[in-house]
Structure formats: structure tokens, C-alpha cells
Amino acid sequence: MTRLLGWWRRMAPTLVALGVALVITALFILIIGENPLRALAALFDFGETSVAQANSIGVWINRAAPLFLAGLAVSIGFRMGLFNIGVEGQYRIATVVAAGVGAALVLPAPLHVLVIVVAAMAAGAVYAAIPAVLKVTRGVSEVISTIMLNSIAIALAAWMVRVPFVDPDLGPGENVATRRIAESGQFPGLNELFGVIGLEEPRRPVHGFVVVAIVVGIVMAIVLSRSRFGFELRATGLNPFAATANGISSKAMIIKAMLVSGALAGLVGLPDLLGSAHRFQADSFVSGYGFTGIAVALLGRNKPVGIALAALLFAFLDRAGPSLQSEGIPPAAVIIMQGIVVLSVLVVDEVARRGMLRREERRARAQDPATVTEEVAR
Amino acid sequence: MDNADQDVTVEDDEPAVVQLTGITKRFPGVVANRDVHLDARRGEVHAVVGENGAGKSTLMKILYGMYQPDEGTITVDGELVRFHTPKDAIDLGIGMVHQHFMLADNLTVLENIVLGAEPRRGIRLDYAAARRQIRELSDRYGLGLHPDRLVEELSVAARQRVEIAKVLFRGARVLILDEPTAVLVPQEVDALFSNLVQLRTAGLSVIFISHKLDEVLQVADRITVIRRGSTVATVEPGTTTSRQLAELMVGSELPTPQTAESTVTDHVELAVTDVTITSDDGPDLLRDISFDVRRGEIVGFAGVEGNGQSELVEAIMGLRSLDAGRVVLGADDVTQWSAHRRRVSGVGFIPEDRHRQALLLDAPLWENRLLGWHSQEPAGGRFWINPKSARAEAAQIMTDYDVRAPGPETLAAALSGGNQQKFVIGREMSTQLRVLVAAHPTRGIDVGAQAAVWDRLREARAAGLATVLISADLDELLGLSDTLYVLFGGRIVAKLDPADVTPEILGSYMTGATPAEAGPADDPGELA
Known part of the structure; x- marks a missing residue:
């Protein structure tokens, strides 16, 4: 149970970052005048036929x-x-x-x-x-x-x-x-x-x-x-x-x-x-x-x-690059999204790291009320 | 707090230049200051004393505008103020002399002092005006400054005076000195104090932060004691003894490092012979250093920082190659051995800067347990490590050395300095050691933890450990060492018997002067 919780704590920032990246990419697609929902659909479009789907998975x-x-x-x-x-x-x-x-x-x-x-x-x-x-x-x-x-x-x-x-x-x-x-x-x-x-x-x-x-x-x-x-x-x-x-x-x-x-x-x-x-x-x-x-x-x-x-x-x-292109969305959207994902992960990670440090400090203080770590000011 | 009332009674005739009332500052998970009251009057030296971690520095940073208090008020000359940045504080005449000097070595004294507040003529720096003002300052307060010397040529004490001048140059009426004596030898401390007296006479206020009680009693007009983030009392030095102050500070009995009878044996465990480390530019870092450490002996090294202590430690630990000389461990010449090989042969290491050299702050305690011993069974190994056994060992250290933390999975960064240090000492001592190199083992930790560390060192000494102790704390050196050496300019300038040496004699050697009366020392009892 604690393991699951720990896993969740590590994963949560990434999921948040992914959400942020998705929103920003959607804004970008809006700005160039296309429909972000269609883009989202194209992302998950593996093809009509079962052969095309198998090909997609292969790629x-x-x-x-x-x-x-x-x-x-x-x-x-x-x-x-x-x-x-x-x-x-x-x-x-x-x-x-x-x-x-x-x-x-x-x-x-x-x-x-x-x-x-x-x-x-x-x-x-x-x-x-x-x-x-x-x-x-x-x-x-x-x-x-x-x-x-x-x-x-x-x-x-x-x-x-x-x-x-x-x-x-x-x-x-x-x-x-x-x-x-x-x-x-x-x-x-x-x-x-x-x-x-x-x-x-x-x-x-x-x-x-x-x-x-x-x-x-x-x-x-x-x-x-x-x-x-x-x-x-x-x-x-x-x-x-x-x-x-x-x-x-x-x-x-x-x-x-x-x-x-x-x-x-x-x-x-x-x-x-x-x-x-x-x-x-x-x-x-x-x-x-x-x-x-x-x-x-x-x-x-x-x-x-x-x-x-x-x-x-x-x-x-x-x-998904080619299928986006067929929707009229430049495949560069993919690269932009990849970039934003990494950026938002880095930002959210740092926030999460500080939060974790504070949690740890509180736990340590529960053991020894005198604990004033030299890191607190950060 | 009763001292608040006390302030009110005197306010009529002596208004406070600066007054802090009910200051509370919280950091996530920690209250650094709680309901703090402090005031500084015109022409007084007001000392703020407290243990490390008691909240002195946070309080001063609030007064200097680096932090904003969560509760409470600051008044300057009776006016309620809010500082958003240090600039706000400087504008109202509050200046801070930091413990770690903030000077540019390759600029002159003058340039350092005016940096950021330059008197100008047109767009050019007006050197003549600056020089005149600095001379004036220097004469008025007896600072003895030479405006055109490079800062890198100055002694520590002279740099400190430059820092003070820097603050005065910006029109400070209230000077905050953060542990100003920590870097000085006794004679320099006296000189600093006479400067402070001149400042006071000129009507300035000095807030003097320290945890050295004797100094505080000597120089302060009033003393405010902080314990665990709160001001517990403001007292007058005339009516207070050092012991009373200490009890206010720690709320309990004082520990003293007092080594019992000698446990020194004849068996030399560590022999350092003619060790020399040269420097590319300037004098040798270490020159012909020779000494022996026997089983059951603590060999202490005194010296002003930067006189070869770090190099000596690195030479023994194998972190720096020697230009001459040998290091012999037991029967083996280890001069050419790697640091790792020396460690596993039984050399423990408590480095001077635990954050930098002893701990992986962002790693759990069990990984910190492995550090340095990661190739030793059972937790470590030649190729594989064993996290399970490392966790068990970390838990064992936490029990044996009273490290207060939730468990082996806690990140090292979450522990207080004292608990971190106890863990480091536990890590080193829970292995079969032959030699321990301890650099400043109690620096920056509270009195309680300090006593525990001293006990451990004494126990290990009784059990036959050969210890090299490097410290800036003279009480610690005198109390623990069996033999005491003084390092100055990379050389051993004296070998002393800690039983009959005084801080004054030590101080003379540490500054490079041979004491005039090197004869019989005074009563060492006055150390306390």
C-alpha cells in the first residue's frame, strides 16, 4: 500500500506535466486556426483497417x-x-x-x-x-x-x-x-x-x-x-x-x-x-x-x-505525425508537444522535489522537534 | 515575554533606534522565530546569543530585509516600517556584516567599499572623494584602512574591518555583525572589540550575534538570549555570569570536553613524515609536516583556518598527492594508495563540511550508510550492494547514535545538522577503524549533540582508536587532545601539552607570533 502510494507520488508530477503539455499544445493548434479535438483524435488514430492498425503498432x-x-x-x-x-x-x-x-x-x-x-x-x-x-x-x-x-x-x-x-x-x-x-x-x-x-x-x-x-x-x-x-x-x-x-x-x-x-x-x-x-x-x-x-x-x-x-x-x-498532417495540422505540432512535455516535466519535478523535502522535514521534526534543517530557507 | 514590558519602561528616556516586536517567521514545516522581541538603542552594543539553529540568523535576515516576517512589526526611530529587500533596510541605516565576507579579492579596499554606492563625478568614479570619505571613516572609528591595498593581501581581521567600513560608508546607524569573532584569533578579537567600542561611543548601535558567552559578556551592554526561535530573556552583563547565560541558552547543564586519564599506548598507528605540498603560486601549502598518532591517542591540530588544515586532511585521506614525504598506516606505507584503499584499510573520515563532503543530501540514510564503505561486506561488496542490509545497518546507527529521524528511508537533507553529524560519526565508527580523521566534528551542531559527539570520540579513544582532530573550537581541542600541534602557514609551529596551555598562548602561535612569555602557562582553568 505504501509502495503504491510512493509510486503514485512519483508518477503524479509527470501526469500533471503531461496534462499541462496537452493544454499548451491545444492552445498552439487553436492559434494556427485548427481544431485541437480533431488533432487529439488524429493522435489516437491507428488507421481504418486491421492491417493499417497493425502497421501503426509496428511503426x-x-x-x-x-x-x-x-x-x-x-x-x-x-x-x-x-x-x-x-x-x-x-x-x-x-x-x-x-x-x-x-x-x-x-x-x-x-x-x-x-x-x-x-x-x-x-x-x-x-x-x-x-x-x-x-x-x-x-x-x-x-x-x-x-x-x-x-x-x-x-x-x-x-x-x-x-x-x-x-x-x-x-x-x-x-x-x-x-x-x-x-x-x-x-x-x-x-x-x-x-x-x-x-x-x-x-x-x-x-x-x-x-x-x-x-x-x-x-x-x-x-x-x-x-x-x-x-x-x-x-x-x-x-x-x-x-x-x-x-x-x-x-x-x-x-x-x-x-x-x-x-x-x-x-x-x-x-x-x-x-x-x-x-x-x-x-x-x-x-x-x-x-x-x-x-x-x-x-x-x-x-x-x-x-x-x-x-x-x-x-x-x-x-x-501520429502523418495522420496529423492529413488533418491539416503541421507535423511540427508533435515536436512542439514533445518539447513542452519535457519542459513541463522539469518544472513540475522541481516543485515536487521541494514538496517532498518539506514532507520529509515534517516527518523528521515529528521525531525530534528541535529539527531545523539548514535547507528550510530554500 | 517579560522583556517586552521591560523595554516599555525605559522607552521614555532612551528610544530604540530599531525595535522588533512579536516577530514570527515560519518556513514550511518549521517555525524559525516565534514571538521574538528585540530592540537596539543609540550607542549600545546589543548581543544576541543562542545555540546554532536557535534562529539568530533568521532574525537578523528579517531585520536586514532578506526575509519578511509572517507576524510582528519592525519600527525604526519609532516609525513602523516594512522591508522588502535589504536595500530598504540599508536606506534606513541598517547594515549587515556577514559571517562570510563578500569582498572581491582582486579589487582594492576602496573599490570594495564603494562598490554599488560609488561617489561620482559625471559618469566617472570620484576616487578622490571616495578616498577622503574612507580615510575619515577609518580615522573616526580606528579601522586602520589603507584604501589602495588589494583585498587579497589583507588578513582576515582587516577584511572584516573593510566589511564594517562598507556598511558605514552606506550610512548605517545600526550594524549587524553575524558571528564576527568566529574567524578571528584572540588578539584580533580584542582589536575588533575596541573598534566596536568606538562605534558605540560615536552613537551607533551594534547588534552582535554570537554563541561565545565570554565575548558577549565582555563587550555587550545588553544581551538577548534566543532559544529555539524565541527570545527568552534580555539581561545586563554586569548582573549575569557566563554560566547563567549558558543555562538560559540551552535550558540545561553545560557539557565540557574533559578527557579522563590517558589511554595513549606506544603503538604508532599513523605516522606522517616530512609531508610537503607545494603550490603553483605562492608559499607551500604544507611544509615538512611530521607527527605520529598512537593507539588510544587524540592528536589535535589548532590553527586559523586556511593554514594547511584542509591540505593535511586531504594528504592523510589520499585525496591530494604529496610533493614529498610519506604517510604510514600501521606497518604499510600508504603514500601511493588510493583514497578508497585507505578507507577500507580502516581510516574513518569526518570531513569539515558535512554537506559537501560527507553526505548525499538527496539520498536516503541507508544510501548514506553505504557511502565510503560501499565495497565492504555485508552492506556493500566488490560488485554488488545489499540495500536490505544497508537499511538494517542504518537503523542500527540511528539507535546507537541517537539519530532522530523517522527511518532509514528518510532523506539526509531532512535531518537537522546535529542529527546529520551524529549519523556521519555513527557511520564511520560502526566500522572497525584503526585511524579516525575528524575535522571540526562539532561545528554547527547544538550543545546536546556536541556532548554526544565528544563522548563518542572519548569512548573510541579508550578503545584504542588513533584520532587526528582538527578543530577551530579551542575548548574542544584542549579538552579532547592528548597532544596538540599548531599549524601556521602550512608548518607545525608548536607542539603543546593541552594540560598547560592557555588560549592566549595558542592564539600567539596561531597568528605566527612566538609568545613572548612562552614559559609556564597560566591556569588553564580559566578556559571555561
């Missing part, structure tokens, strides 16, 4: 999985006050390397996929190690270096597609791409699962890698709450001075956190690569997950379950 899942992984990657840094803005570049590099390594090998199916996953994580971690080392040795702000490395990543990935990993059998006029990954290195889709639970099978592949993402989320949840690494990460984030004074080396934590963050970032491109693209091609590569992942991590309060819900919400809104 939703395909969008949510990489957002979840990106949010997870960003949250590792956030937990200790480290701003890894470079998930974007890390997953781009990791996806190219994974595509190149995957195409160069032919192995038995599960092993082939495993090798690709490990290669992607390693590439992401190595690319994230650069800002970590710069910060630890030279004091370079990770915000600046990761942003810069995002730009470098685009050029570096383009070069890798063109030179070491290029597909030599490209026809004239075809866009440059890596070679196709063999069947053994592809991840089975979830389409048939739709049939099993009585839905139509979506036409487009539904990326099975979402299962891996869920497993990774569970593992991270346990690591963050139960492991020494998770504790050190949290302690450093809450109070870096106290952490250092109590034997947690901040330099070591920066390196570790960035490596884990980069390794998770390496997974972001894989649902698409292993599920439907099977090769890396600059034009069809979906970029932007790294940046949206920052918002997802914020919204999810850096907790795996929260990040999963936030990723589902963002993907749900993204998915």
Missing part, C-alpha cells in the same frame, strides 16, 4: 526501441551529472562499424548477431572514450567535445562507408553503401508474433531487436540499483565532492560512465540495421535518436522504467 515499436536505448545511454551520464550529447555520433559510428563487421563475416546465426552487437557496443564505447579521456586528462567539457565529435562522426562514417566497408558490387547510380549482411546476421522480426496474438501481420518488418532492448533495460535497472557501479554513479551524481572524499574516484567514474553510455549508444542503430536495413547507407540511416534520447532520458527521470515509458510516448507522438 510505434520500431521507433520506441532505438529511443529507449538512446535514452538509456544518455541517462547513464546524466546520473552522475555528465552530459553525453554525443550519443548521436556514437551510434552512427557504431552502426557503420557493425554493418561493416557484420558484412565481412559469415557465422552461425546467433553467433553472427552476437558478434555484430559486440562490435557495435565496442565501437560506441571507443568513440565515447575520446571525450572521457579528454575530460579526465585535460579538463575538456564533455558537452563541447561530444557535440564536436558528432560532426566528426558524420564525416568519419561517410568515409568508412566509402572506403573500408564499401560494397564493391554497387551498380552505377546506386548510393554508396556497405555490403549487405548475410541472412545469419539478421534479426528475426516480430511480424509473426502479431499473428499469434490474433492481429493482422504488419506489411513492414517489426524489429525483433526490441526484445534485446527490453533485456538490456532490465539488466541496466538491476545494475543501477543493486551494483556497486550503480551506487558509485548515483553518489557521484548527487554529490561529487562527497563521493571523492569517500574514496570514489571521479576520474575513474567519468571513464566508466562514458564507456557504458557509449556501449549502450552503440545499440541504438541496431534494431534498424539488423531488422530491416541490413546495410549502412547514409541516406536511409535514421539520425536524430541521440538528440531525442536526451529528452527521453529527462522525461524518464534517468530510470529505466521511466525511460521506457517516455520512449513509448515519444514514439507514439512521432507515429
